[in-house]
Amino acid sequence: MLPDTLHQLPRTERFAYAKLLAVMARANDELTVEEMATFEQRLGTALLSPEQRNQIRAYLKSPPTLEECLTGLGHEAGRLAVRDSVMMAAADGNVDKKEKKLLKKIANYFDMQDDAIDRLLEWTAEGYAWMQSGVELLNELSK
């Protein structure tokens, strides 16, 4: 929810970012509730119009090819899509081999460092632990 660079990108870039997220969401042919919630959260952060969101949701049913998504997608939007795809893939507590392979392929396309995905996975784990600490803080508040 905190400010990010995503909503500062041009609308076409934000749409292309979300399109790539849709492809990632379908990477292992299984979309969990947690992944779906994270996907919807990112569409919200991207400030896409309701019509654009409907278009992106349609991609979940019939995803475009990866090549189609990458063509014309700028580096910043692409890298943010990699970051948020890691977060989305990890939302159900498991990033499988198929997802990780695809993430590395996309990261490579955007000239990211070789260890970028591993670092993002560590960062994501840190983030989920941080959120858990927020829940624990809430429980303390309840006492």
Place this chain on the structure above:
Amino acid sequence: MFPDSIQLLSENGRKRHANLLIIIAGADGELVREEIAAIESAMGLMMIHPNVRTELRSQFADPIDLDLLLKEMDAAELRLALKNGAIVAAVDGEYDNNEILLLKKIAATAGVSDARLKQLLNWVRNMWKLEAKGRQIVGSPMQGDDSQ
């Protein structure tokens, strides 16, 4: 922001949560793009139906009555909204006096002391650092990240 447990709230609970976030975001007198993105992010995470989101967006300009809303929310809902409200209030960079007063009012209704609220605001500050780290990994820094 990382996913949260807000999608586990009831349908009405999620609407109340979004309503309170809208009130908090507008407490300083204006809704900036970052605040709208934060609310849209929360509505997405709660997987609120698109038609309901449209209804909720109409409250950006005309929020519902705070006192009535607080009466409808139970303590658990209030504390969750207080946590996410503290995040939304921080998105434009600083806590405005009106935002602090509002958070204190919600905290008092939820039975949360000022000391605990302060703890919560510190927790939000750490979130900034974590988000900055994520941007640093992908090479997409924003103004202020260096100071985190």
